[in-house]
Amino acid sequence: MKILNDKKGFTLLEVLIVVFVIGIFAGIALPGYRRVMIKSRLSQIDNMMDAAKKNVQAYVDMNGSPSKNINVLFGSNAPFPVSCSKTEGDYCVGSEIKVSAQCGSSNCSIEWKTIDEGSLKANATYNMDYSGEGHWTLNTAVVPSDGGAKKVYCDWFKERGFSPNQCK
Numbered sequence: 001m002k003i004l005n006d007k008k009g010f011t012l013l014e015v016l017i018v019v020f021v022i023g024i025f026a027g028i029a030l031p032g033y034r035r036v037m038i039k040s041r042l043s044q045i046d047n048m049m050d051a052a053k054k055n056v057q058a059y060v061d062m063n064g065s066p067s068k069n070i071n072v073l074f075g076s077n078a079p080f081p082v083s084c085s086k087t088e089g090d091y092c093v094g095s096e097i098k099v100s101a102q103c104g105s106s107n108c109s110i111e112w113k114t115i116d117e118g119s120l121k122a123n124a125t126y127n128m129d130y131s132g133e134g135h136w137t138l139n140t141a142v143v144p145s146d147g148g149a150k151k152v153y154c155d156w157f158k159e160r161g162f163s164p165n166q167c168k
Helices: 012-063 147-159
Strands: 086-088 091-093 097-103 107-114 123-129 137-142
Touching (some): 012 107
Antiparallel strands (some): 086 091, 091 097
16 A cells, blocks of 8 residues: 655645734725725716816806806816716716806806715705805815724815815
């Protein structure tokens, strides 16, 4: 009878230790990854909001207040049409957000919404009345209830001079 002394392979204990170590690394890395993804979404919101604010201000400077509600982000009413990969009603749709810019007879509003599902949905609406000389006020805002995401969104609002009720 032949006895094999040169066994090859891993023991169950060795495999379990490797899986455990990978689990620890994933637990450390995932929250950081999530914050980075939220910050990239907020960066996209900043870019689209800047374009919307410029369009609103340019439209009001050139035409005064409109007699009816109009979309000034893209299309024939937009002084500087924003190129949208996709439009949905009055919204310009980016990879993670939807933004609309509307002007009516007394004020203009800009609204953004995140598209993702689950606890990270967020949105805000800003208003500028025509006497405000480009000063925007936060009308409504919803931030995620998730602890880490909520902090990132609240810090972002605070940097811009707004403090939604959920952040107080």
